[in-house]
Amino acid sequence: MQVIYIKEDRFQYDIHSLYKAFYPAEEVRVIIGEKGLVPDKERDISPSDEISFIDVDTSKNDLKKQIYLELSERTGKELPWGDLTGIRPTRIAMNLLEEGKTAEEIRSYMKDTYLVSDKKIDVSIDIALREKEILKDIDYKNGYSLYLGIPFCPTTCLYCSFTSYPIGAYSKVVDEYISCLKKEIDFVADSFKGKTLDTVYIGGGTPTTLEAEQMRTLIGYLQEKLDFSKVKEFTVESGRPDSITQDKLRAMKEMGVTRISVNPQSMSDETLRLIGRRHTVAQLIEAFDLARQEGFDNINMDIILGLPGETPEDVSHTIEEIKKLSPDDLTVHCLAIKRGSRLFEAMRKKEMKGELKTSFIKPSVDIARMAEIAEKGALEMGLKPYYLYRQKNISGNFENTGYASEGKAGIYNILINEEVQSIVALGAGTVSKRVYGEGGRIERCDNVKDIALYMEQIDEMIDRKRRLFAD
Ligand code: SF4
Structure with a gap:
């Protein structure tokens, strides 16, 4: 474990993030206060832990630079993003x-x-x-984007930290959930009258866990209540191939969806099994082909680098298989071990030891190699990078990058990433964001994650948003 003592509560998050970037497989604790006030044994610190003392009485940039240079010398590592700890x-x-x-x-x-x-x-x-x-044609001031969260999935992936409930056990509440979304849509119709709806994104979870009829009901209601005439992009994440059927694809196409995603994460059946996806590579290919047959000409695929047991050669294999499908958009994620995921809990309880643990925490040299392979593959497919963001606890302190062919870049992805436009978010576990003018301050309000509470407190969820977006 890395233990860092600082005398006052300044830059704690930045210090933690930088140490974690250099020591991804180790626990990092930043402790405020003079060492010695509380005996180390009561803090669960052992003599084998590495202890540092940092003087935080300086500017943030100087402090981070100083820590970076020291850790770089100590570990012999250099980080591609230097001492940048922010996500954008x-x-x-x-x-x-x-x-x-x-x-x-x-x-x-x-x-x-x-x-x-x-x-x-x-x-x-x-x-x-x-x-x-x-973004040059987007009117940030008079426009807004809409996000709808469908918090159901076929199964829960090992690394998932999103709001996700297994559809098998929750199918009975889907209609009631849609009724709540309709109430939220009524609020948007009322509060955003006269504003331009630029992009619509239905995400999750897995929106395609809804039946085709439920999709028609929901999208139909959206289109009846809101003005879609200026919508530049309408995405529905269809991430899990095991939830995609021809009638759902047809329903989406007929209802004007312009962009979908069919996500492999890896093109190895063994990896898919390990991460709890419960679909096969063959199912993925079938779903992708079906989507093309139904006329979708903007299909995104997501892959994750650093999955358990995977080597750079596995990533090469995944990329070669994806090339055969030729998606319009490829998002390359690095595995992030996030609070709330089964993976995080297993690691926290130290249930994953030895080989299993190290198979998740890849050496950064492996991730760098994987990222190079993915980047080269994306460029060979004619895709160019168009958005990039980093996450906490991401493998090797790397980043997630979206690549797209000309004219197919996901506009919503850029808007949410760069935080330049207000986004109204509906559904359990979603976060609405109000952006006050270009480069201005940002305020957020969230809907509760728990689906039963969300439905029970739907009026309160709407009131929160009403307050956020009041003039
Ligand atoms: S498909 Fe996405 S939202 Fe659903 S369980 Fe997997 S990671 Fe979570």
Whole structure:
């Protein structure tokens, strides 16, 4: 374990994140207060733990730089994102572009201030330029985007930290859940009258766990109540192939859905079994082909790097198989071990030891290799990076990157990532976000995660949003 003592409560999160980036497989504890006030044995710290003392009486950037350089020397590692601990590195490039800075000025700033590698600086600038171009027609001030969460899945993936209930046990509540969504849609129709609806995203969970008729009911209601005439993109995540059927695809197509995702995560049956997906590669291919037959010309696929037991060769195999399908959009995630997932709990309780644990925490050199393979594969498929974000506890301190072919980039993904437009979010466990003007402050309100509570407290959920979006 890494134990860091700081005298006052400053930059605790940043210190923790930086240490975790250098020591992904170790527990990291940042303790506030003079060492010695509480004996180490009462804090469960053993003599074998590595202890550091950090003086936080300095600026954040200087402190992070100092920690980075020290840990880099101690471990012999360099991190591609330097000491950047935030989740949106492209935002820095975007802001500087908006201030009129040149690529060269942005490069020097990111290098000097955050020690970011040349490669990551280039990709940040590249993405920021592409995002700017894609978003140029979006009226942030008068527009908004809509998110609907369908919190049901065929089974729960091992790494999942989203709001997700197994559809088998919850199918009886789906109609009531849709009724609650309709109430929320009524609120949006009333409160956002006169505003432009730019993008609609139905996510989850797995929206395609709804039956075709339920989808028609829900989407039909949305279209009846809201003005879809300016909607630039309508996505429905159809992530799990084991939930996709021809009649559901047909229903979505007929109801005007423009973009879907069919997510493999890996093209290895053994890995899919290990992570609890309970579908096969053959099912994935079948679902993808079916979606093409039904006329979908913008299909996203998600893959995850760093899955248990996987090597860079497995990622090569996954990429080669995906190439045969030629998706329009590929999102490359690095495994993040998030609070609330079965994986996190197993690791916290130390149920995963030895080989199993290390098979989840890949050395960063493996993740770097995997990311290179995925990037090369995406470029060979004619896809270019268009958005990028990082997460807490992500494997190797890397990032998630979305690649897309020309004209197929997911606009909603950019909007939510760059936090430039208000998003009204409906359904259990969703978070609405109000953005006050470009680059302005952001306020959020969330709907409870528990589905029974959400349905019971639906009026309170709507009231919260009403307050958030009141003029
Ligand atoms: S499909 Fe997505 S939301 Fe559903 S259990 Fe898996 S990770 Fe969670």
